[in-house]
Amino acid sequence: MSNGDTQPLLACRNVFKYFGGLAAVNDFDLDVYSGDVIGIGGPNGAGKTTFLDVISGINPATSGEILLDGIPIANKKADVICHLGISRTFQLNAGFESMSIRENTLVGASFGRGDKGWFPRMIYSKEMHERVERALELCHLQDRAELIVRDLPVLDRKLLLMAGALATEPKLLLIDEPVGGLNPHEVDDVMEIVQGLIAEGVTIILIEHVMRFLLQLSERVVIMHHGEKIYEGDSKGLLSDRKVVEVYLGEGTADRLQHMMAERA
Amino acid sequence: MDFFVQIIVSGLTFGSMYALAAVGLALVWGAFNMLNMSHGIIMTLGAYFALLWAELLGWPLILAAPFSLVCGGLVGAIVYFLSAHWMIKQKNFEVTIIIATFGLGMAIESGLLKFLREMFRTAPYSQPLSLGAKSFLIFDVPVSYQRLVIWTAAFVLITIVGIFLRRTSVGRAIRATAQDRNAARLMGVPVRRVYVLVLAIASGLAAVSGIMLSSFKDVHPLMGGDPMLKAFIVIVLAGLGNITGALYAALLVGLVEASVKVLLADKYGFTAILILVILALIWKPSGIFGRATVARQ
Amino acid sequence: MKRRDYIIFAVLLGLAIAYPWINPPRYLLASVLLMFCYATVVSQWNLVFGLAGIFSLGQVAIFASGSYITAILGRYLEWSLWYTFPVAGVGGVFFSLLIGLACLRLRGIYVALLTLAVSQMMFILIQTDAMCSALNKKVNPATCVSFTGGAQGLGDFGSFGWRDVFGGRNWIIGDYYTMLVLLVIALIFTFIVTNSRIGLAFMALRDNEELARSRGISQFKYQLLVFAMSAFLTAVAGSFYAAHFGSVGTDLMGFALLLFLISMLVVGGIGRPWGPLLGAFLLMAADEVFKEASDWRNVGLGIVVLIFMVFLPEGLAGALDKLWNRGIQLVTGRLQSGGTRADGE
């Protein structure tokens, strides 16, 4: 879906993020076009989460340029970036522990699109509630909407984060390890949900260690290592890329994945 | 010149007392994130233990301070078993322990007031360990021997604590716990015992600090309140949990307080250091002697 | 908020309205009206501490600032106290905004330390204020009173004025109902805020700040908002307090009052909608009991606080809520999921 003529939705140029002397993100470039699904992989500590933190304003870049629809966002605060249309999930099972699933989603729905004025509105609009319902439906959470987050199992917490992010109706959705710690069955459930989102036309950047998940969903894969991009391209090329196999996948996994891809094809 | 010497002498004295009280607070925060609001009453009790020993029991004066130190340590352990021991697993431990020890301190303080009103009818008492006003001259400024004793005692005690933390295995266990509680537990450090011990050490030092304080004023049940606040100011300035920083900060607070008292007026001393800590919290919450990475959470 | 809560509210309100008509002893009436005042403060504190999760100890200083604004305007400008109330409220809001700004980058325990330092500072500044003020010369030339009254406090600034309406003996009934109105307004206000969109933002920031920010909530804006919103009625309660007693003093900023009020919050249940009321009632009752043995008052209060923190950190409202839900579970045999949540649903 990416094509060179139009402006990218998200453009990252020479992005650096230092923690002291450590370059967690090192001279990173990435273009994301509307409708893209981009998978990011790489070993532990490669800087994937940090990259999402940088884009979403949780932890601003040390230097570099990030444009959303041509607007520079590298120095904007997280809440402003959310209002501009980037929404994310967290790798750790974050959530508003004391609230129900519905209220969690309502936070995204009612603040994610903007929150004007020094004295914000006190009551929810109809659209806010509609956004909640839609997000819950997309994440298959309607029947559990009144449960309190603190009591939820891992799968529901992952879905809850996605629902909250979706409720902001983002232009770009950042998903950090949506299936980490889930069993194969649950992985399939999440996969189905993400496929649903893709069908809706949501633009996604996806981080995942479960390669089966990453390769099947993303149309372009980026592999990070020590903060740098060591590969960008389609999944076929990935499995035969010498460096990726060396630092990340290992021969065995690469073979296994190649078989899996061949079977699917 | 007179002013200058006066400020140094008085600042060093305040600083030594605050350092003794603050090092313990910092140690306890470092070990298990407890801010002990009953620290002040333990300082008061320290002064009373010495009084009790010397006046009521009439035992040799020279041992009054060690006695007070040991009793202070015991009180610290009691405080631990009355509060932190049961609460350490609470989600908001850092907050709830403040309120709990606040309540405990208030109860002890009021109990002490009541008890003393019945026991000694003729307050105020002067500290038996006080050497009075006997003094020598530095640049024409009289310096009492009492101050000399305070400086020495503070220096010796803090050095002992420092050596203990660095050189003994128990000290290493304490430092390991302060760095990473879970890792320490996994390596077999009995963390609970470390908590009690740390609180006992802190309280012992506080008790001695209480004796020093009361050697300038009289012994009074409410005397620990202000110095405790100042000790808190010291550890906040240093960055919570930063023990070496607390020593510098204690001297700083002592000197600032002394300067303001000498150059402006007595009553602005506390105000000045309050302003200092408010500004420090606003501009550099990790402490002016802290590393930039000390967590604010 | 369930129907149960509306019923409780209506019953309590009825009882409070009826109470003066059963001719209670005067000192009890005075205690109850003081309880209303404290409950108002604690309910607003609960917004900051319970709902927004900011451990500010500045609430008592804001309460005191309300008292002092009323006292000073009433004494030196000879305003009717009724005009001073809104001014005190707004003054309290500004004061609180300043505290909120100072705390912006701080979290957890550090907020408590800073707010404690601020209130201690206020205490000392007033306590050591000993300069005879020129303003006072105009009002009362014979005496030397400092602007804030210093350690002696300020008096002679008027009252609600119910003496003229109800006559010499029943003025306290006027004070009683005034305080009750304030408390009812405070409770309704807290209820509305808690259940509003703004309340959701406060809770979101409390539960997980990072997530809240990446869902579009500005920490800056909502932290200032909660400091401002919780300050108005707190400061007005302070000025009502001044109007009732006819004098103000530095004990308003002392540790004893701070401990007393925080005990109400803790014993009642931090973050629980009924917590402040329950806590204020219990501690005033305990106070009434301990009053007999006046020396033991603070010992008793201190131990009560300690016991609650150790055994019931969720407060009585939290414990009752759990019991209630367990009861319902037993009756209906069905799992109630909403049992342990920390806000007023």
Ligand SMILES: Nc1ncnc2c1ncn2[C@@H]1O[C@H](COP(=O)(O)OP(=O)(O)OP(=O)(O)O)[C@@H](O)[C@H]1O
């Ligand atoms: N706040 C921080 N302060 C200091 N260093 C950090 C911080 N956050 C991350 N790092 C470091 O930056 C590097 C990149 O971490 P990051 O979490 O982005 O990796 P990741 O690719 O998401 O790894 P994983 O697959 O384990 O989630 C790591 O070396 C990590 O230790």
Ligand SMILES: [Mg+2]
């Ligand atoms: Mg990660």
